[in-house]
Amino acid sequence: MTTTPGSGFFAGLLDPAHRANPYPLYARIREQGPVRLGQMPVVVLSSHRDCATVLRHRAAAVERHHASIPLGPTPVHDLAGDRVGELSGTTSMLFRDAPDHIRLRRLVAKAFTPAVVRGLEPRITALADAALDRAAERGELDVVADLAYPLPITVICELLGVPLDEEPLLRRWSMLLARSLDPISATATGGRPDPGEMVRANNELHDYFERLIRHRRARPGDDLLTALIAAEESGDALTHDELVSTCALLLIAGHETTVNLIANSVLTLLRHGHRHHLAILRTASAFAGPVIEESLRFDPPVQLVPRIARAPIALPGIEIAAGDLVVLLLAAANRDPAVFADPDRFDPARGDRHLAFGLGQHFCLGAPLARLEASVALTRFAQRVRDPRLADEQPPYRDHVTLRGPARLPLTFASITPLR
Template sequence: MTTASSPGFFAGLLNPANRADPYPLYDRMREHGPVRLGGGPVVVLTSYRDCATVLRHPAAVVDRRHAALPLGPTPTHDLAGERAAELAGTHSFLFRDAPDHTRLRRLVAKAFTPAVVRAMAPRITAIADAALDRAAERGRLDVVADLAYPLPITVICELLGVPVEDEPRLRAWSSMLARTLDPVSGTAVTGRPDPAELVRANNEVHEYFELLARARRRRPGDDLLSALIAAEESGDALTHDELIATCGLLLIAGHETTVNLIANATLALLGHRHHLAILRTAGAFAGPVIEETLRYDPPVQLVPRIARDAISLPDIEIASGDMIVMLLAAANRDPEMFDDPGRFDPARENRHLAFGLGQHFCLGAPLARLEADIALTRFARRVREPRLTGQPPYREHVTLRGPSAIPLSYKEILPANADS
């Protein structure tokens, strides 16, 4: 076991200078072994073995009441008190353990079964093609702004029953509230979000779904929010606070991570053009490209857990109450698990941890995979000779990794029916 001095590795993790390429830092951290920050109750894990063990361990929980430190949704809480974390925190199944987690997840899971998701493919294709059509009309293409963002935000809004005209407001709120998932350190990071803005965004989302829920109670629709309201009204399956928090969680988790998956995969393809050429003619190749992107450059870089009881790992003893930060992005490049892990290779056997393991395995994984599959396939087939026009800037997020823009030049964007 090793102990990091301040600012040490964790400060490097939070340093904006490492956003564009954090992987050399992750390699050094993984080689160094498990880290206990300053001798305190925060442990950082980087190896595949350790992360996989903790993700499956029954004593590794998400309920913050078990933590030795007073926490918001992040390892070192420094935000704006309980209200800033409320929407994605206390009442959300993201931070609940069994039996509450099981109860809440079961209610939402019906909307994400493989059969339900497969039935969404024609609509997702239409959304992707419409996004590329708009870019073709304008004569310019930013993959993030024009495809990676519009596709999943439209899908999750339609799934929840959010009016299409409200999408811009929800997108702005979601981007702001996603920052509450980041670790925070006053000495290690600059440009943190204003706590007052976080509180304001949280309040506005809360009030928005309150009003939308009232409207759905009066006139139910064929959407997930109406289904959740029906569950709430049927008894003790879902409280009102849980209903509102679940909507907020689905808004953030339902599109922020998929935006990054599509963007990161596009960048990987642009950097490995022989793979892009294969995808242009072989749509089935999208699946391996997505799985390798999830390993090579995952949209979720780290996940936290709390040790309800002591957990013993080969190189570190985790005490009850310790916060455990698992750097999945480091684990996914562990050479003990993956040969030549720094190489982008869609043909490899891939057992990445990007969606987690165990009871908190990502509920929306089938939908994220389908959205990315369609987005990448339509991009490869329709956008001819795409080229980066500059080095893509990265978003300030630590937990959720992806570029904020991918501006491209291209020869042409073919009509949607050109390959039919």
């Protein structure tokens, strides 16, 4: 155990007690400036300037072999330090540097052009309305389970060509694997699921996509999976392992994050002081854009991302050495008073200088889709749900550190307006 202030703050970050509101802790970490965790090759950055600089820096890599300490998600060790297995999936673009990163990203980028995403709007609207119709019938609405989850999971399953009746299987694997993005030391706090369980979930998800790919090879469809298989078959554009990893990445990135964006947005709007934004949304759907951008800044679904320095990086106040793991606290950067005046105030008029989707080469590929899904969900919610109130002012949070969001968000409401 190290005893520097940095390591104390970092332990706080992993502590479930801070999950519901980590922002006072982030403010303290940011005031400290860049910190090194004791003698470890781990640096935590929390200002907007430092995070943005590293995200754009040529020496900031994502491939884990550059690190001077062994890093998750592969291999996985239990608390006693014994190796329990490996998480595959690190051949996807998220964990690759150029030139492989560029090759893999280009293949998938075609599926997320603004035109393709715009074309999904009627389907997303129909899904949001169907979710609200079901809630109206039951007379109950948990924003997470009934709206925020079904929307993005259905969209990404339909894009990929995953049969929706298999979604419950995917939900469990995805939930476990989303936790593999948490900082390694989460293991030390006991805040992480059993590593063996994570390895099994990883293997089962990969076996699942292996089977689906075999099936789709025999019967091509009109989906992203078929397009990626064609790329794999056409030469060396995509190896089989990369194909499987890409499917797993898209499935997890395509919904675990957007669920949190929708839920965080509703939660913020229903907390005192922000209900008037809902009233505006009811009549002016264009207001959804600014509300979503501010929600991304104020309460980002991805709280941190890692980088590994493959060469020294000099920042004011700290020397990052080659091999250092650099933890970028995006959620702290998004409330940096040097960039955002009165940063703890929710203000949709601010614009989009936040880092919620990252920056540079790995900037979120699904950002246009996420923005559209959240804006449709929020607009339909505002237009159809009458007098929504939080049933619980302090809803429970999932354990996840990196992909942070409420576990449940039950509401009371007067009625849900039926569609004409």
